[in-house]
Amino acid sequence: xxxxxxxxxxxxxxxxxxxxxxxxxRLLRIELRRNAMPWILPLIAALFWFDSYRPxxxxxxxxxxxxxxxxxxxxxxxxxxxxxxxxxAWMGSRDGRRGLADLVTVTARPRWAAxxxxxxxxxxxAVAAYLVFVGVMFxxxxxxxxxxxxxxxxxxxGATAVTAFSAVGFAIGAYWPSRFAAxxxxxxxxxxxxxxxQTGFNYTSGWGLIxxxxxxxxxxxxxxxxxxxxxxxxxxxxxxxxxxxxxxAVAALGLTGLPARAGGxxxxxxxxxxxxxxxxxxxxxVGLADTARLSAHGMVIPALHGAANDEPIAYTPACxxxxxxxxxxxxxxxxxxPDVTAALAPALAxxxxxxxxxxxxxxxxxxxxxxxSGPPQVITLGGxxxxxxxxxxQLDMPGPCGFCGGPIATxxxxxxxxxxxxxxxxxxxNGSGSPVQQAVQAxxxxxxxxxxxxxxxxxxxxxxxxxxxxxxxxxxxxxxxxGLATLPAAAxxxxxxxxxxxxRAGRLTLKELP
Amino acid sequence: xxxxxxxLTRRFGRTQxxxxxxxxxxxxxxxxxxxxxxxxxxxxxxxxTVLPPTSGRLRxxxxxxxxxxxxxxxxxxxxxxxxxxxxxxxxxxxxxxxxFALLKDMPPGQVPRAVAAAVGQVGLGDKARAKLRTLxxxxxxxxxxxxxxxxxxxxxxxDEPTAGLDPEQRVAFRALLRDLGQRATVIVSTHLVEDVxxxxxxxxxxxxxxxxxxxxxxxxxxxxxxxxxAGDAPLERGYxxxxxxxxxxxxxx
Numbered sequence: 001x002x003x004x005x006x007x008x009x010x011x012x013x014x015x016x017x018x019x020x021x022x023x024x025x026r027l028l029r030i031e032l033r034r035n036a037m038p039w040i041l042p043l044i045a046a047l048f049w050f051d052s053y054r055p056x057x058x059x060x061x062x063x064x065x066x067x068x069x070x071x072x073x074x075x076x077x078x079x080x081x082x083x084x085x086x087x088x089a090w091m092g093s094r095d096g097r098r099g100l101a102d103l104v105t106v107t108a109r110p111r112w113a114a115x116x117x118x119x120x121x122x123x124x125x126a127v128a129a130y131l132v133f134v135g136v137m138f139x140x141x142x143x144x145x146x147x148x149x150x151x152x153x154x155x156x157x158g159a160t161a162v163t164a165f166s167a168v169g170f171a172i173g174a175y176w177p178s179r180f181a182a183x184x185x186x187x188x189x190x191x192x193x194x195x196x197x198q199t200g201f202n203y204t205s206g207w208g209l210i211x212x213x214x215x216x217x218x219x220x221x222x223x224x225x226x227x228x229x230x231x232x233x234x235x236x237x238x239x240x241x242x243x244x245x246x247x248x249a250v251a252a253l254g255l256t257g258l259p260a261r262a263g264g265x266x267x268x269x270x271x272x273x274x275x276x277x278x279x280x281x282x283x284x285x286v287g288l289a290d291t292a293r294l295s296a297h298g299m300v301i302p303a304l305h306g307a308a309n310d311e312p313i314a315y316t317p318a319c320x321x322x323x324x325x326x327x328x329x330x331x332x333x334x335x336x337x338p339d340v341t342a343a344l345a346p347a348l349a350x351x352x353x354x355x356x357x358x359x360x361x362x363x364x365x366x367x368x369x370x371x372x373s374g375p376p377q378v379i380t381l382g383g384x385x386x387x388x389x390x391x392x393x394q395l396d397m398p399g400p401c402g403f404c405g406g407p408i409a410t411x412x413x414x415x416x417x418x419x420x421x422x423x424x425x426x427x428x429x430n431g432s433g434s435p436v437q438q439a440v441q442a443x444x445x446x447x448x449x450x451x452x453x454x455x456x457x458x459x460x461x462x463x464x465x466x467x468x469x470x471x472x473x474x475x476x477x478x479x480x481x482x483g484l485a486t487l488p489a490a491a492x493x494x495x496x497x498x499x500x501x502x503x504r505a506g507r508l509t510l511k512e513l514p
Numbered sequence: 515x516x517x518x519x520x521x522l523t524r525r526f527g528r529t530q531x532x533x534x535x536x537x538x539x540x541x542x543x544x545x546x547x548x549x550x551x552x553x554x555x556x557x558x559x560x561x562x563t564v565l566p567p568t569s570g571r572l573r574x575x576x577x578x579x580x581x582x583x584x585x586x587x588x589x590x591x592x593x594x595x596x597x598x599x600x601x602x603x604x605x606x607x608x609x610x611x612x613x614f615a616l617l618k619d620m621p622p623g624q625v626p627r628a629v630a631a632a633v634g635q636v637g638l639g640d641k642a643r644a645k646l647r648t649l650x651x652x653x654x655x656x657x658x659x660x661x662x663x664x665x666x667x668x669x670x671x672x673d674e675p676t677a678g679l680d681p682e683q684r685v686a687f688r689a690l691l692r693d694l695g696q697r698a699t700v701i702v703s704t705h706l707v708e709d710v711x712x713x714x715x716x717x718x719x720x721x722x723x724x725x726x727x728x729x730x731x732x733x734x735x736x737x738x739x740x741x742x743x744a745g746d747a748p749l750e751r752g753y754x755x756x757x758x759x760x761x762x763x764x765x766x767x
Contacts, residue, residue: 022622030613034604099600102564103661107617108590114617264582 023109024117031121037087041129047079048133053140059402062332063148064219064227064393066141068402071154072219074161074212076134078193081165084126086186088169091122092256096177101261110263112271115174115256123166130162131155147332149228149313153238154218160245161212165189167252174256209237209299210244210289218298226393227298229332230365232309234298237289244285251278296367317362323348327361329392336397340390343414347421347448354493356381356425356500358388366393377430378420388421395420415458418448427504435477436508442473442481443492452478452485480510487514515573516540516669516699517561522570523723524556531556533723534570543695545714545731546703547753553723554703555597555673561701562594562671575668590619593667597674597703599658603647607638607657610646614661632664633657635690637683651678659687663694670700676709688713707749710734719756726760 052070059065070076092115095101105111138150169185176184193213200214208214218227218237227233257263257271292301297310317328322341325348329337344361351357358381367376380389395417398410422444426437433441442455450458452473484492495514502508515538524532532553548554559565560572563579575591577584602610612629620628633642636656641649646657655678662670676684691713694700702709710717711731719727719734727734731749738751743758745751 023616023619023625026622026625027613027616030605030609030616034602034609094602095600098602099596099598100602102559102562102596103594103600103614104617106562106564106589106592106594107614108586108619109617264586266582 024113027114027117028121028124031118032124035121035125036090037084037122037125037129040083040087041125044080044083044129045133047083048076048137051079052076052133053137055402056137058400060225060397060399061141061144061146061335062225062229062397063141063146063150064225064229065402066146067151067154068215068219068224070137071151071158072215072224073197074158074193074215076130076158077161077212078197080126080130080158080162081193082186082189084162085165085169085172085189086182087126088119088122088166089173089185090182091118092170092173093177093179093181094118094173096174097179101177105261110267112257112262112267115170115262116253119166119170119253119256122170123163126162126166127159130159134158145335147229147330147334148226149233151228151233153233153235157212157238157241157245160242160249164245164249164252167249171252171255175259205292205294207286207290209292210241210286212241212245224393225397226366229313229330229393231297231312234295234300234309235306236301236304236309237292237299239304240285240288240292240301243288244282247278247281247283247285249278250281251275254278297365312365322361323352325352325359325361327390329363329390333363333392333397336392339398339410339413340392340417343417344388344421347418347425347444350444350447351425351496354497354500356386356504359385361388361390364389364391366391377424378416379424381424388424412461415450415454416462418445418450419458419462422448427506434506434508435510436480436513437503437506438477439480439484439510439513440496440503442478443484446481446485447489447492452482476510480513484513516575517701518571518573519561520571522557522560522572523568524553524560524565525568526556530723532560532567535720535723535725537718537725537728539699539701539716541695541697541699542715543691543700543702543713545710545717546701546720547705547707547710547717548720549757550705552720554720556723557720558671558673558701558703559596561669562592562596563589564594588669590665591668592618593662593665593670595658595662595672595675599654601646601654601657603645605646606643607633607646607649607660608642610657611660611664615664618665620665628664628666632660635663636660637686652680652683655679656683666698668698670694670698671703672701673703674705675702676704676706684709685712707747707753711747711749719753721757721760722764724760727756 052075055069056066059068095104104114134155169189172185173181196211196213199208200211200216203209203214204216209216218234254271254275257274258268262268262271288301288303291303292299315331318331318334318337319326319328320337320341321327322344327341327344329340376391376394378391378394395413396404396408398408398413401408422441425444426433426440428437428441432438442452445455446452456473487495499508517537517539519535519537522532522535523530535557546554546558556565560567561574563585566580572579574588577588579585579588605613608629611632612625615625615629633639636659638653638656638660641653646654649657655675659675662672676687679687688709691700691702695715702714704710714731717729717731717734718725727737734752734756735748736752738745738748738755741751741755743751743755745754
C-alpha cells in the first residue's frame with residue numbers, strides 16, 4: 001500500500017445530472033459482463049432445439065403451421081421462462097447471498113437503481129438470446145422456403161414474456177436472498193406455464209385468451225395455415241398479451257422498490273405507483289382479451305383493431321394450367337402448384353365446355369368459421385364467367401403434416417381436391433346435397449379416377465367434408481351414379497349441359513337421371 | 515466536527531448494543547477499541563447510515579442522516595468497509611472498485627483514474643484484472659479498502675480493516691491511514707492496539723455499549739502506567755486498566 005505516492009481522487013463538485021445515464025451505462029456494462037445468464041443459455045439452446053424447432057419441422061412449409069407449436073402454443077416461452085426466472089432470482093438474491101446488501105445500501109445511488117441495473121443486464125441477455133434463437137429458427141425456415149410471413153407480433157409476445165419471467169424471478173430473489181430462491185423461482189415459472197397451457201386449452205374465447213400459451217384463436221382453425229399470407233397477422237391479441245406481460249413485469253419491478261432500504265421516500269412512492277400501474281396494465285389487458293372475437297382472418301379486439309390490418313397483402317400469383325385452364329396460387333403455395341394442377345386436370349376435363357364450367361382457378365384465403373352453417377367449403381364456384389376459388393389453407397397439403405399422424409400422401413390430397421371440386425360443381429354448398437347431387441358427384445369422381453368403392457372412405461375422411469359414414473358404395477345414390485357413369489362421355493356431357501342449372505338448384509330427383 | 519454524536523443508543527430487541535454514546539471528532543484517524551460485543555460495529559453501522567439509531571442525536575459531516583436528502587449527501591462522501599465484507603466472485607478487482615465508484619455517484623470522467631489510484635494505493639495494481647474469487651483473504655480485504663477509499667471520502671469508516679493482512683501490508687496500511695487522516699475523518703474499529711498506536715491521533719474505548727475512554731493514545735498509555743494491568747505493550751496495559759476500571763465502577767454501581 002502506498003500512502004503518499006497516489007492520493008485518492010477527490011470530488012467535491014455537485015454531481016451533474018448528465019452523469020446519471022453515463023454512470024448507469026457503465027454499471028450496466030459491468031453487470032452485462034459478469035451476469036450469470038450466459039451460463040444457462042447452452043441448456044436453453046438445447047431445449048429450444050428439441051422442443052421448439054424440431055417438432056415444427058414436421059409441419060408443412062407455411063409459417064402459420066410451422067409456428068403453431070413454438071409460437072401459438074408458446075413452447076419458445078416454455079423453454080425460456082423457467083430458466084430465466086431461476087437465473088434472475090439468482091441475480092436478484094446476489095447482494096443478500098454475498099453479504100453486500102449493507103455496502104450497496106450505503107452508496108449514494110438508491111439500492112433500487114443498482115438492482116435495476118442488475119435486472120436490466122439479466123433481461124438483456126435473456127431477451128437477446130430469445131431473439132437470436134427465434135431469428136436463427138426463422139432464418140432456417142426461410143432457407144427451407146417456408147411460405148408466408150413470420151409472426152413478428154408473436155415473437156414480441158415471447159420477448160415480453162421472457163422479460164416478465166425475468167422480473168418476477170428477480171423480485172423473488174430480491175425478497176428472498178437465499179440460494180434456494182433460484183430453483184424455487186424456476187419451479188414457479190414452470191408451474192405458471194403448465195397452468196397457462198392447461199387453462200388455455202379450455203378457453204377459445206374470454207379472458208383465457210390472454211394466457212401466453214393459449215393457441216386457440218389465431219393458431220387454431222381453418223385460417224391458421226393462411227395467417228400472414230393473404231392478410232397480415234392480426235396484432236390485436238398479441239398486443240393484449242404484450243400489455244398483460246409488460247404489466248406483470250412492471251409490477252414485479254415496482255415491488256423490488258418498496259422495501260425501506262431500496263431508497264428514499266420519494267422513490268418508494270414512485271415504486272408504489274409503478275407497482276399499481278403494472279397491476280392496472282395487466283388487468284386492462286385481461287379485460288381487452290375478454291372482448292376478443294374471431295373474425296374471418298383472426299382474433300379481433302375492437303379497442304385495439306386497426307383497419308389497416310384488414311387490407312390484403314399484395315402478391316404476384318404463381319400460375320400453371322390444368323386441362324388448359326389457368327390455375328393461380330399465392331406464391332407461398334408455389335411448391336404445391338404441380339400437385340394442384342395435376343389433381344384438378346381430370347376433373348376439369350370432364351366438365352370442359354359446359355355452360356357453368358370454370359374458366360379460371362384462383363386461390364383465396366381460408367377464413368375462420370364465423371357462425372356459418374357447416375364447415376366452409378374448400379372450393380367454391382361462382383361469378384360470370386365462372387371462377388373456381390380454391391381455399392387450400394383448409395386442406396392438409398402434400399408432405400409433412402406435423403400433428404396429423406403422418407405425412408400427407410399426394411394421392412390423398414388429389415382425391416380430396418377432386419371431391420371438393422365435384423362437390424362445388426354440382427352446387428352442394430356447405431351441406432351434403434340432394435341425392436341426385438350426390439349421385440352426379442359420385443359419377444364425376446368416378447370419371448376423374450376415383451372408383452365408386454373408394455368414395456365412401458374418401459367422403460368420411462375428407463377434411464372439412466360432409467363427414468359421411470364410411471361404408472360400401474351401395475344404395476340408390478350409387479346405383480344412379482353407376483347408371484350415369486355408364487353413359488358414353490358425350491351423352492353424359494350433353495345431359496349435364498341440359499340439366500346443370502336444375503341440378504345445382506336442387507330441382508332434380510334420382511328418377512330424372514339417365 | 516465531522517462526527518457529532520449525542521446520547522446515541524441502539525437496541526436490538528432486549529439487547530442494548532449502544533448505550534448513550536457521546537462523541538465529537540474532526541479530521542484525523544480515530545481508533546475505536548473494545549472487546550468483542552462492546553458495540554463498536556453497531557456504532558460504526560449507525561455512522562455508516564446502515565442502521566438508524568434507536569434514540570439520540572447523530573450528525574455526520576454537518577448533516578442529519580435521518581432525512582433522505584442529507585443522508586444521500588453523506589453517503590456520497592462516505593467510505594465504508596464492513597466487518598464481514600462480501601464480494602462478487604466473478605468481478606475483477608478493478609470492476610469491483612469501479613462498481614462502487616459508480617454507485618457512489620462519482621463524476622464519470624473521474625472514475626477510471628480514481629479506480630486505478632485506489633487499487634494502486636492498496637497494493638493491488640498488479641491484480642487489478644484478477645477475479646475476486648482467485649484472491650487470498652488479505653487481498654480481498656485490500657480490495658474492500660480500495661472500494662471504501664475510491665471516492666476520496668470525507669468520512670471513512672473501517673471495521674477491522676487489518677484483519678487478514680500480513681505484517682508488511684499492515685505497516686503499509688497504517689501509512690495509508692495516516693495519509694487519509696490528513697484531510698478526512700477516519701474511524702478505525704479494531705482489536706489490535708498496535709494499529710491504534712501507530713496510526714491514530716485519537717482513540718476511544720468501548721465496553722458494554724458505552725464509551726469508557728476517549729483521548730490520545732498517549733493518554734491511554736498513561737492510564738496503564740503503575741496499575742499492574744495485564745499487557746505486553748504500554749497501550750495494551752492502558753487498554754486493560756481502563757476496562758478494569760470501567761467494569762469495577764459498573765459492578766460497584
